[in-house]
Amino acid sequence: MPDLGDCARRSSSDSAAARSVRQNVGRGTSRGRGRRPERDHTVRVDVRCLAPATTYWFRFTAGGAWSPTGRTLTAPAADDAVALLRFGVVSCSSWEAGYFAPYRLLAERGDLQAVVHLGDYLYEYASGGFNAGGVIVRQAAPTHETLPLADYRIRHAQYKTDPDARALHAAVPWIITWDDHEVANDMWAGGAENHDPATEGPFAARVAAARQAYAEWMPVRLAADGAIYRRLRFGRLADLSMLDLRSYRSRQVSGSAVDDPSRTITGDDQMTWLKTGLAASSAAWRLVGNPDMIARVDVGTLPAWLLGPLGKLLEVRPESCRMDWFHVRDRTSRGTTARRVAGYAVTSGVARLHAV
Numbered sequence: 001m002p003d004l005g006d007c008a009r010r011s012s013s014d015s016a017a018a019r020s021v022r023q024n025v026g027r028g029t030s031r032g033r034g035r036r037p038e039r040d041h042t043v044r045v046d047v048r049c050l051a052p053a054t055t056y057w058f059r060f061t062a063g064g065a066w067s068p069t070g071r072t073l074t075a076p077a078a079d080d081a082v083a084l085l086r087f088g089v090v091s092c093s094s095w096e097a098g099y100f101a102p103y104r105l106l107a108e109r110g111d112l113q114a115v116v117h118l119g120d121y122l123y124e125y126a127s128g129g130f131n132a133g134g135v136i137v138r139q140a141a142p143t144h145e146t147l148p149l150a151d152y153r154i155r156h157a158q159y160k161t162d163p164d165a166r167a168l169h170a171a172v173p174w175i176i177t178w179d180d181h182e183v184a185n186d187m188w189a190g191g192a193e194n195h196d197p198a199t200e201g202p203f204a205a206r207v208a209a210a211r212q213a214y215a216e217w218m219p220v221r222l223a224a225d226g227a228i229y230r231r232l233r234f235g236r237l238a239d240l241s242m243l244d245l246r247s248y249r250s251r252q253v254s255g256s257a258v259d260d261p262s263r264t265i266t267g268d269d270q271m272t273w274l275k276t277g278l279a280a281s282s283a284a285w286r287l288v289g290n291p292d293m294i295a296r297v298d299v300g301t302l303p304a305w306l307l308g309p310l311g312k313l314l315e316v317r318p319e320s321c322r323m324d325w326f327h328v329r330d331r332t333s334r335g336t337t338a339r340r341v342a343g344y345a346v347t348s349g350v351a352r353l354h355a356v
Contacts, residue, residue, distance in 0.1 A: 052077040070170040082235035091118040091349030097132035104164035118349030119179025119291035152213035179291035238285040
């Protein structure tokens, strides 16, 4: 059985000298179903009672071999005075489209408190299904589209073989949420553009398979009901609310139907949780991490020769799932303004660009 090995802590200094002086704070052994086939032989360790604002080092051992040593940091206590937070923000990592050099660069920085991944950690497509200019840099496994649990497990396991992903996972804690491709393209609460019930079976079964593999392979605590949206506190400086914009959303539509105010991208419970939390927070900054763009992109006045290519780049189209965010943005803005919420900022994924 795998020994969970050592967990050591040290001061906030990152010097080599400090690294050599460690205090072992615990070790353990995995027993039971956590290492069996029903969890794809993965081991999940949920370590509690750690000191706030502390760097910890950890490693695993099995069969006489030791894993590389990993590093993680705990968040400051809720009432701590914090002068600075620095996050790496990433999203949309396609295996076949290229190598994960940004992961390597983030791992090499040494000054990040966490990495925030805003979804599409992997893609479900069959080999060649992701349009990367007609080039497959490296072939996905399995080569067919992921559908049953075994497929999603293989795809997750392949992503964990990437050396840059491994380096970043070992260097800094991750704060993650999912978008659509962890299950299927343009997913909504009851289906997806890239799912045909007639040939691929019930969508609920596919979601259950994808979510199980995600829970096995990804560093996240899901709620008892499987919910991933949650809020993290970083002293008095910031709250970070991580959203789920796929599990509760309305189906994508086109034309004037996108303006129906009854449509939702968050679901009522999550929206209430978000607005209540933003208004009640005492942190200087109320940060929101979400997979889709929340700000309106006004491109209607651009010339046609530029509008087409830009629309493709931003994935702005009449039936775009992103259009749903407009009403959510308006409701969120009204709620935060009415309650005088200051320091409200959103970071978004999906568009594969950076804009201010």
